[in-house]
Amino acid sequence: MKHPPQIEELVERLSKLPGLGRKSATRLALHLLRSPEDEVSALAAALMAVKERIRFCSVCHDYTDQDPCPRCSDPKRDRGSICVVESPADLMVIEASGIYHGLYHVLGGVLNPLAGIGPDELNIQDLVARVDALAKTDSQVRELILATGSSPEAEATCSYIVTQLGGRDLRVTRLARGLPSGMDLEFVDGQTLRQALEFRGEAR
Amino acid sequence: MKHPPQIEELVERLSKLPGLGRKSATRLALHLLRSPEDEVSALAAALMAVKERIRFCSVCHDYTDQDPCPRCSDPKRDRGSICVVESPADLMVIEASGIYHGLYHVLGGVLNPLAGIGPDELNIQDLVARVDALAKTDSQVRELILATGSSPEAEATCSYIVTQLGGRDLRVTRLARGLPSGMDLEFVDGQTLRQALEFRGEAR
Numbered sequence: 481m482k483h484p485p486q487i488e489e490l491v492e493r494l495s496k497l498p499g500l501g502r503k504s505a506t507r508l509a510l511h512l513l514r515s516p517e518d519e520v521s522a523l524a525a526a527l528m529a530v531k532e533r534i535r536f537c538s539v540c541h542d543y544t545d546q547d548p549c550p551r552c553s554d555p556k557r558d559r560g561s562i563c564v565v566e567s568p569a570d571l572m573v574i575e576a577s578g579i580y581h582g583l584y585h586v587l588g589g590v591l592n593p594l595a596g597i598g599p600d601e602l603n604i605q606d607l608v609a610r611v612d613a614l615a616k617t618d619s620q621v622r623e624l625i626l627a628t629g630s631s632p633e634a635e636a637t638c639s640y641i642v643t644q645l646g647g648r649d650l651r652v653t654r655l656a657r658g659l660p661s662g663m664d665l666e667f668v669d670g671q672t673l674r675q676a677l678e679f680r681g682e683a684r
Numbered sequence: 685m686k687h688p689p690q691i692e693e694l695v696e697r698l699s700k701l702p703g704l705g706r707k708s709a710t711r712l713a714l715h716l717l718r719s720p721e722d723e724v725s726a727l728a729a730a731l732m733a734v735k736e737r738i739r740f741c742s743v744c745h746d747y748t749d750q751d752p753c754p755r756c757s758d759p760k761r762d763r764g765s766i767c768v769v770e771s772p773a774d775l776m777v778i779e780a781s782g783i784y785h786g787l788y789h790v791l792g793g794v795l796n797p798l799a800g801i802g803p804d805e806l807n808i809q810d811l812v813a814r815v816d817a818l819a820k821t822d823s824q825v826r827e828l829i830l831a832t833g834s835s836p837e838a839e840a841t842c843s844y845i846v847t848q849l850g851g852r853d854l855r856v857t858r859l860a861r862g863l864p865s866g867m868d869l870e871f872v873d874g875q876t877l878r879q880a881l882e883f884r885g886e887a888r
């Protein structure tokens with residue numbers, strides 16, 4: 481015999497979330513049934529709030545509840561540097577590291593012709609226009625850091641952006657390829673090793 | 685710099701759920717931001733529905749949206765057998781196995797004096813009253829199956845129930861203790877082995 485339809489529905493909804501199978505969705509549903517009603521209401525309200533209030537920033541295309549986003553409006557950020565990332569999730573990772581204090585530009589993905597994702601599906605022309613607009617102001621962009629992943633599609637996207645920005649007076653860099661921290665050499669694949677050699681620097 | 689407060693709030697709420705750390709809560713929040721609005725609304729509605737509509741069955745104390753629950757009202761279930769479980773989650777596991785077709789009684793936990801859980805905090809007197817009430821009708825209980833876990837607290841709870849039911853005309857059984865399926869003998873602990881010997885049956 482089935483459980484009450486409300487529990488079935490909640491388990492069904494939860495098990496559609498990434499990383500949750502039916503078993504963990506059931507465990508979560510039972511936990512929520514045991515939780516105080518105000519906690520569950522607060523979770524439901526938080527879900528609705530992100531969908532109702534969160535939009536994309538018209539400048540950097542990150543998620544925001546005000547446009548332009550607080551980061552784009554922050555006078556303390558280094559306005560001479562734009563870090564180009566694939567997604568808001570990647571932006572979060574870089575922000576969490578606390579290493580970077582410039583601006584961002586979210587592409588919204590990488591070029592993938594087989595999946596029907598061409599330049600028009602990404603925020604690339606918008607990036608070029610942003611660089612050109614800033615060139616006419618006091619806050620010219622000195623450096624564009626291409627902080628995409630290292631998949632072939634991401635590499636192709638970087639090449640495309642470099643082509644689009646050709647002839648402009650700014651430095652375009654990308655993240656180093658090399659050994660991940662804490663990795664034993666015996667477990668490194670050939671491509672990573674090749675790139676680690678290519679990007680090698682002075683030993684200190 | 686922080687993310688928009690709505691995203692922070694959702695991550696905060698999600699990371700309070702069991703089995704979800706801050707990292708997986710963030711991943712879930714970003715997934716929900718990318719999901720269609722109607723899917724997220726449906727999840728929020730499902731959360732509210734379980735809290736608004738789900739109550740405990742006054743007979744078996746399982747979760748239900750109608751009282752008595754469909755299982756307690758089902759004439760096709762074997763009314764001569766009551767399976768006593770600790771929680772609705774345990775009931776779900778037994779139901780999912782498809783092996784048992786009788787009635788249930790949810791205790792709501794096990795005796796744990798150190799945590800302040802005595803007989804009055806559990807549905808034990810209610811179980812005795814249920815058995816006694818049925819003894820006066822056509823649908824007398826033949827067997828009570830104590831399907832609790834095998835922790836010391838659960839064992840003590842079973843003993844207490846046996847005492848409470850003393851002198852009544854019904855069989856009280858408990859789940860066999862023994863080797864879990866697929867277990868190599870070398871990995872079995874002493875207590876399990878002792879009980880597997882005690883519960884031994886004829887080889888077939």
